[in-house]
Amino acid sequence: xxxxxxxxxxxxxxxxxxxxxxxxxxxxxxxxxxxxxxxxxxxxxxxxxxxxxxxxxxxxxxxxxxxxxxxxxxxxxxxxxxxxxxxxxxxxxxxxxxxxxxxxxxxxxxxxxxxxxxxxxxxxxxxxxxxxxxxxxxxxxxxxxxxxxxxxxxxxxxxxxxxxxxxxxxxxxxxxxxxxxxxxxxxxxxxxxxxxxxxxxxxxxxxxxxxxxxxxxxxxxxxxxxxxxxxxxxxxxxxxxxxxxxxxxxxxxxxxxxxxxxxxxxxxxxxxxxxxxxxxxxxxxxxxxxxxxxxxxxxxxxxxxxxxxxxxxxxxxxxxxxxxxxxxxxxxxxxxxxxxxxxxxxxxxxxxxxxxxxxxxxxxxxxxxxxxxxxxxxxxxxxxxxxxxxxxxxxxxxxxxxxxxxxxxxxxxxxxxxxxxxxxxxxxxxxxxxxxxxxxxxxxxxxxxxxxxxxxxxxxxxxxxxxxx
Amino acid sequence: xxxxxxxxxxxxxxxxxxxxxxxxxxxxxxxxxxxxxxxxxxxxxxxxxxxxxxxxxxxxxxxxxxxxxxxxxxxxxxxxxxxxxxxxxxxxxxxxxxxxxxxxxxxxxxxxxxxxxxxxxxxxxxxxxxxxxxxxxxxxxxxxxxxxxxxxxxxxxxxxxxxxxxxxxxxxxxxxxxxxxxxxxxxxxxxxxxxxxxxxxxxxxxxxxxxxxxxxxxxxxxxxxxxxxxxxxxxxxxxxxxxxxxxxxxxxxxxxxxxxxxxxxxxxxxxxxxxxxxxxxxxxxxxxxxxxxxxxxxxxxxxxxxxxxxxxxxxxxxxxxxxxxxxxxxxxxxxxxxxxxxxxxxxxxxxxxxxxxxxxxxxxxxxxxxxxxxxxxxxxxxxxxxxxxxxxxxxxxxxxxxxxxxxxxxxxxxxxxxxxxxxxxxxxxxxxxxxxxxxxxxxxxxxxxxxxxxxxxxxxxxxxxxxxxxxxxxxxxxxxxxxxxxxxxxxxxxxxxxxxxxxxxxxxxxxxxxxxxxxxxxxxxx
Ligand SMILES: Cc1cc2nc3c(=O)[nH]c(=O)nc-3n(C[C@H](O)[C@H](O)[C@H](O)COP(=O)(O)OP(=O)(O)OC[C@H]3O[C@@H](n4cnc5c(N)ncnc54)[C@H](O)[C@@H]3O)c2cc1C
Numbered sequence: 002x003x004x005x006x007x008x009x010x011x012x013x014x015x016x017x018x019x020x021x022x023x024x025x026x027x028x029x030x031x032x033x034x035x036x037x038x039x040x041x042x043x044x045x046x047x048x049x050x051x052x053x054x055x056x057x058x059x060x061x062x063x064x065x066x067x068x069x070x071x072x073x074x075x076x077x078x079x080x081x082x083x084x085x086x087x088x089x090x091x092x093x094x095x096x097x098x099x100x101x102x103x104x105x106x107x108x109x110x111x112x113x114x115x116x117x118x119x120x121x122x123x124x125x126x127x128x129x130x131x132x133x134x135x136x137x138x139x140x141x142x143x144x145x146x147x148x149x150x151x152x153x154x155x156x157x158x159x160x161x162x163x164x165x166x167x168x169x170x171x172x173x174x175x176x177x178x179x180x181x182x183x184x185x186x187x188x189x190x191x192x193x194x195x196x197x198x199x200x201x202x203x204x205x206x207x208x209x210x211x212x213x214x215x216x217x218x219x220x221x222x223x224x225x226x227x228x229x230x231x232x233x234x235x236x237x238x239x240x241x242x243x244x245x246x247x248x249x250x251x252x253x254x255x256x257x258x259x260x261x262x263x264x265x266x267x268x269x270x271x272x273x274x275x276x277x278x279x280x281x282x283x284x285x286x287x288x289x290x291x292x293x294x295x296x297x298x299x300x301x302x303x304x305x306x307x308x309x310x311x312x313x314x315x316x317x318x319x320x321x322x323x324x325x326x327x328x329x330x331x332x333x334x335x336x337x338x339x340x341x342x343x344x345x346x347x348x349x350x351x352x353x354x355x356x357x358x359x360x361x362x363x364x365x366x367x368x369x370x371x372x373x374x375x376x377x378x379x380x381x382x383x384x385x386x387x388x389x390x391x392x393x394x395x396x397x398x399x400x401x402x403x404x405x406x407x408x409x410x411x412x413x414x415x416x417x418x419x420x421x422x423x424x425x426x427x428x429x430x431x432x433x434x435x436x437x438x439x440x441x442x443x444x445x446x447x448x449x450x451x452x453x454x455x456x457x458x459x460x461x462x463x464x465x466x467x468x469x470x
Numbered sequence: 471x472x473x474x475x476x477x478x479x480x481x482x483x484x485x486x487x488x489x490x491x492x493x494x495x496x497x498x499x500x501x502x503x504x505x506x507x508x509x510x511x512x513x514x515x516x517x518x519x520x521x522x523x524x525x526x527x528x529x530x531x532x533x534x535x536x537x538x539x540x541x542x543x544x545x546x547x548x549x550x551x552x553x554x555x556x557x558x559x560x561x562x563x564x565x566x567x568x569x570x571x572x573x574x575x576x577x578x579x580x581x582x583x584x585x586x587x588x589x590x591x592x593x594x595x596x597x598x599x600x601x602x603x604x605x606x607x608x609x610x611x612x613x614x615x616x617x618x619x620x621x622x623x624x625x626x627x628x629x630x631x632x633x634x635x636x637x638x639x640x641x642x643x644x645x646x647x648x649x650x651x652x653x654x655x656x657x658x659x660x661x662x663x664x665x666x667x668x669x670x671x672x673x674x675x676x677x678x679x680x681x682x683x684x685x686x687x688x689x690x691x692x693x694x695x696x697x698x699x700x701x702x703x704x705x706x707x708x709x710x711x712x713x714x715x716x717x718x719x720x721x722x723x724x725x726x727x728x729x730x731x732x733x734x735x736x737x738x739x740x741x742x743x744x745x746x747x748x749x750x751x752x753x754x755x756x757x758x759x760x761x762x763x764x765x766x767x768x769x770x771x772x773x774x775x776x777x778x779x780x781x782x783x784x785x786x787x788x789x790x791x792x793x794x795x796x797x798x799x800x801x802x803x804x805x806x807x808x809x810x811x812x813x814x815x816x817x818x819x820x821x822x823x824x825x826x827x828x829x830x831x832x833x834x835x836x837x838x839x840x841x842x843x844x845x846x847x848x849x850x851x852x853x854x855x856x857x858x859x860x861x862x863x864x865x866x867x868x869x870x871x872x873x874x875x876x877x878x879x880x881x882x883x884x885x886x887x888x889x890x891x892x893x894x895x896x897x898x899x900x901x902x903x904x905x906x907x908x909x910x911x912x913x914x915x916x917x918x919x920x921x922x923x924x925x926x927x928x929x930x931x932x933x934x935x936x937x938x939x940x941x942x943x944x945x946x947x948x949x950x951x952x953x954x955x956x957x958x959x960x961x962x963x964x965x966x967x968x969x970x971x972x973x974x975x976x977x978x979x980x981x982x983x984x985x986x987x988x989x990x991x992x993x994x995x996x
Contacts, residue, residue, distance in 0.1 A: 173816025342485030
């Protein structure tokens with residue numbers, strides 16, 4: 002089966018661009034990582050557009066410097082959509098600032114003087130506008146319809162997308178049905194809209210064949226209210242009732258469905274569900290489907306064994322896409338294990354997670370064409386490493402997909418597109434209420450001292466950023 | 471299989487099974503089969519080294535009432551007297567054992583349980599229809615009590631520091647009180663009797679354990695654990711029996727301490743009886759009472775419903791609401807009441823009603839036919855007085871199942887809002903604001919647990935200051951207190967304020983004694 006990769010190796014890449022030959026010793030790969038990394042860093046837009054700067058710069062600096070302030074600010078952002086009036090909003094803000102052990106810092110003290118009702122209303126309005134503005138950096142629109150123009154502009158610039166429908170947690174059957182209906186609607190409206198888009202060969206073909214334009218990311222926890230960590234079959238069965246019709250719809254439309262991975266509590270149900278459905282006869286030849294592997298899990302190498310074993314036993318056309326991520330639920334996993342006295346399932350040293358990410362990158366790239374590979378990270382080192390390993394394997398740049406999150410990976414996305422790589426941006430769609438949990442998670446993650454974006458924003462030199470973990 | 475703790479280490483909670491892992495789940499079926507193979511279990515009256523088996527009490531599987539889990543003796547008045555007599559001598563000997571040795575026995579009993587964790591949980595699954603995760607948590611809690619009180623008793627033996635003046639030495643120490651009668655419920659069938667017994671034993675008392683008639687087999691395992699670990703036979707007796715045995719025990723003049731967990735009416739009866747000082751009784755009895763609750767969760771307008779709804783549903787319906795800490799009223803701000811009601815009702819409809827052994831089960835059967843009838847009566851009353859928004863679902867016809875029910879629009883004063891139902895029935899009420907909700911909570915006679923969902927720190931502060939409950943939970947479910955982390959117990963008519971699994975609990979089982987010695991001789995401080 003490697004023949005297909007070798008074939009793309011010999012033929013000019015889809016975009017016909019230059020692809021250097023890269024040796025496969027670790028020194029050669031490291032050299033290539035630095036070359037690619039420097040090239041991408043060069044292509045980054047001016048620092049003023051950095052996502053950290055998009056937020057209220059002073060508040061973000063404060064947040065990163067002081068854990069208490071960070072907690073207060075994010076607790077505030079979190080509650081904004083639940084506030085009933087500007088007055089209510091200001092009262093919440095005052096409430097959080099009151100909690101700070103040393104009192105509010107000077108830049109925020111002004112907020113506390115808003116003791117009159119009119120003062121509070123003005124303050125509330127300002128804060129609401131700030132949060133809304135921030136949310137719009139991360140969330141492309143309230144509905145797929147309003148998101149389409151944004152997605153079309155990205156496409157025009159050589160950037161594909163995957164739409165994620167934000168929503169409240171699913172706790173009832175009607176909520177699960179409504180989410181499934183929104184997904185089906187997104188598949189249809191994106192398929193219709195994208196059909197009229199101009200050709201972008203880099204984004205539409207790889208060594209395994211054509212790539213769908215319409216791409217939706219789906220969360221199993223939204224597809225069923227019955228996810229129970231102790232009884233995965235229950236949620237699996239219930240979610241399958243709603244996922245199967247979505248797959249049928251996607252197959253008919255030629256769209257891609259990606260199933261996100263969430264916390265460990267639902268991981269078994271999610272993987273079991275997807276592997277079982279895709280094994281069914283009607284889905285053997287479509288739709289294009291993807292799953293997610295989280296490199297922060299200590300047992301992710303065994304997870305990959307299981308996935309690859311399944312993939313080679315049930316060969317599919319098109320091959321399943323494996324999106325490699327580090328994992329978005331790190332704090333949750335650590336806290337949950339701590340509260341129950343369980344072994345911590347995730348790496349606790351960031352470098353171990355990063356090294357594992359690279360090891361999994363190599364295994365995944367070597368497993369093609371049984372699977373397609375998407376590397377999802379904002380970490381320049383992780384991304385450059387994947388590109389270098391891909392090149393050293395003799396594959397074309399276009400046989401590797403790179404993915405970023407809207408609002409966090411905008412600069413990397415632009416740099417990747419500018420250098421002709423195949424990049425896809427994960428674009429959350431939904432209203433502010435539904436989006437707040439997502440927004441807060443992203444903000445917390447990226448003001449964390451362990452985050453690459455934080456290191457990059459604080460001016461760590463490129464060489465250090467690109468050093469092996 | 472499970473790591474043992476040594477007596478010198480600091481206390482940590484016994485980790486519950488990580489049932490989200492398939493390999494861990496796979497071990498449960500074997501444990502259940504092992505237990506099924508030995509049913510029915512004979513539970514004797516066990517006084518000193520004497521055992522008397524009997525058939526007078528049957529405990530059956532609430533989900534499969536034909537399955538007999540235990541055949542137990544039913545202790546009569548003579549056996550109560552014999553048990554107390556034996557314990558009286560036992561207390562003398564046991565009180566002379568240093569705290570460190572008593573602690574070693576408790577820690578040995580914890581190890582015995584740890585080795586049999588799955589079988590003990592399986593027994594709870596059968597005898598009390600406690601679903602696996604909760605049965606396992608109960609066994610862990612029992613182990614925690616043993617480990618926690620063992621350490622606490624060693625610390626207590628050192629006494630407390632008092633102010634000292636020149637020429638005088640003041641010492642405060644704690645002596646065991648004597649015979650402790652432990653009268654326990656079936657809903658935490660190993661943890662609660664084990665915890666009350668462990669506290670009494672750790673501090674040097676002898677115990678006569680009278681467990682609920684619904685769960686004698688679980689109680690037998692506690693006594694086996696303690697005796698296997700070296701507790702002298704005279705230090706712990708088992709008296710399976712009904713209410714009469716309990717009443718006789720409470721009235722016995724040689725009993726010093728009564729540790730009771732159960733309903734308010736029985737608790738009040740015990741407190742009244744214990745106040746008597748019949749001839750021959752040379753002490754005042756002390757009662758440790760953990761009684762009922764009518765626990766409210768307040769939901770403010772700024773609450774995160776994604777968090778509140780699952781927490782409310784699990785607090786109200788897990789183990790079919792048969793926990794004294796379970797939620798029975800939700801007081802929700804009118805601004806979000808419609809959304810909350812719709813979502814809680816919808817979530818309640820997704821609950822799986824089924825057998826305790828099935829890991830998919832959310833709501834198992836209630837403990838017995840009488841409990842089923844009681845819950846159904848309240849559900850009918852709720853339908854008459856208000857509106858049932860969830861709960862017409864089908865339930866299995868064998869076993870004592872009740873559908874999880876959510877009621878709304880109940881008029882103030884309805885019995886559904888005021889009485890402890892102890893079943894899967896939740897009432898939701900609209901309030902104008904949090905202050906209004908606090909008024910309602912404040913007007914209740916109970917004060918066990920309470921919950922608050924709110925995101926403004928000022929609101930949290932306000933409710934904390936006004937809440938009369940023993941355990942207030944903010945932005946989380948209101949059940950599942952952990953030993954050492956959430957010492958548990960109620961105020962008002964919910965109990966006399968002791969906190970199981972907390973640093974003060976052992977004080978209920980001891981008498982403080984102060985000795986002041988003059989150290990001056992002929993004007994010299996020596
Ligand atoms: C397109 C796309 C799709 C995604 N889909 C998913 C998904 O389905 N499921 C999912 O869980 N996540 C998903 N993520 C999020 C992803 O898991 C990361 O949270 C995020 O991308 C940050 O990682 P990074 O490589 O960009 O940044 P980096 O800064 O290099 O890494 C940050 C990450 O490192 C890990 N980490 C932080 N501290 C430590 C520590 N002390 N020890 C060990 N590890 C630590 C955490 O995973 C943290 O998110 C997605 C990301 C993208 C870009």
